[in-house]
């Protein structure tokens with residue numbers, strides 16, 4: 479199954495899905511007919527994740543097609559993503575603790591044979607739980623799972639197989655085309671009862687049978703209780719870090735990355751004279767995810783180059799901090815702009831590039847979209863409170 483890897487293809491998919499984004503979505507979105515047969519959901523998440531399409535335009539298109547009331551459920555789902563990102567952005571320690579946990583647990587896999595055996599059975603689709611084993615295969619083959627499958631998968635992983643949630647989240651992250659530090663990590667935490675204190679998600683065989691259109695019989699027993707995982711040290715929100723202001727007179731270079739591939743719809747604070755991006759996306763272990771990232775990056779760079787009337791340069795990905803300084807100097811830039819990358823691996827790389835630039839007297843200034851600036855400050859408590867701001871956001 480092909481997920482749209484260019485903006486043009488993603489727009490075409492959005493257009494085709496829009497008639498189903500109203501009341502039909504609210505009624506059918508939990509049904510998962512399986513790969514190649516899904517009609518109730520958009521399957522746009524890989525494109526939205528890299529901002530081939532923005533949350534803002536997808537939400538507004540649904541409202542324009544159906545009105546806010548009928549499109550409410552779809553718009554809310556789109557906004558869950560903005561909510562999760564805003565929530566994590568104010569609490570980067572939750573992401574860094576998760577990364578440290580994954581490293582510790584990977585180390586344990588080499589020493590704890592019971593854990594290693596359970597983990598190997600799960601990720602090689604040998605648990606004997608028909609739906610779970612099918613989802614493992616689908617995830618590895620296509621890089622996508624329906625939301626309901628993700629919830630049930632995570633629940634079975636944690637409460638039936640009794641495996642650490644962090645290893646499950648990492649397994650998702652390695653394969654999902656839409657892998658997102660916020661939606662994935664916080665989605666797993668939500669199922670585990672860590673995100674909404676005391677509230678877990680318990681997968682039910684009946685619900686899986688019903689929502690999968692009878693594809694699964696789910697005869698193997700699933701956990702019947704889902705006790706929240708032991709509490710952890712609370713992380714107090716640090717708030718959104720202020721971004722440095724750009725010099726609006728300085729002709730600037732634009733560095734594009736896969737957190738936001740729609741440079742033409744960002745309000746840039748200074749004139750853009752040249753565009754660059756990495757040669758390739760190298761970090762992903764899954765071939766499919768790497769190929770998707772590279773195809774979407776190529777599309778984003780080509781559009782940005784066309785929009786700003788320049789070529790798109792490619793900078794060696796294995797040494798971006800040095801390459802970006804060389805590129806800025808070769809073009810005579812003292813200021814570079816880049817879309818703000820929320821908490822995650824790209825943000826970590828940008829931080830290193832910023833340090834190298836600063837040492838060379840060049841400013842690398844992240845620019846946040848107005849949608850994020852307006853949405854994220856409301857992600858302080860639960861989604862219930864956040865969603866009251868949705869009408870203003872999409873107005």
Ligand SMILES: Cc1cc2nc3c(=O)[nH]c(=O)nc-3n(C[C@H](O)[C@H](O)[C@H](O)COP(=O)(O)OP(=O)(O)OC[C@H]3O[C@@H](n4cnc5c(N)ncnc54)[C@H](O)[C@@H]3O)c2cc1C
Nearest residue numbers: 519520521522523555556558559625628657658661662665
């Ligand atoms: C354990 C777990 C892990 C998840 N990991 C990710 C992830 O890494 N990346 C990711 O984008 N989503 C993640 N989700 C959320 C959700 O499952 C996917 O966004 C959705 O399944 C994508 O399919 P779709 O495009 O057909 O969604 P649709 O139902 O068509 O929804 C439209 C868009 O809204 C957004 N969206 C929908 N539901 C959610 C949600 N619950 N949370 C956040 N955004 C949502 C997506 O951008 C999606 O493309 C996760 C959910 C769970 C329970």
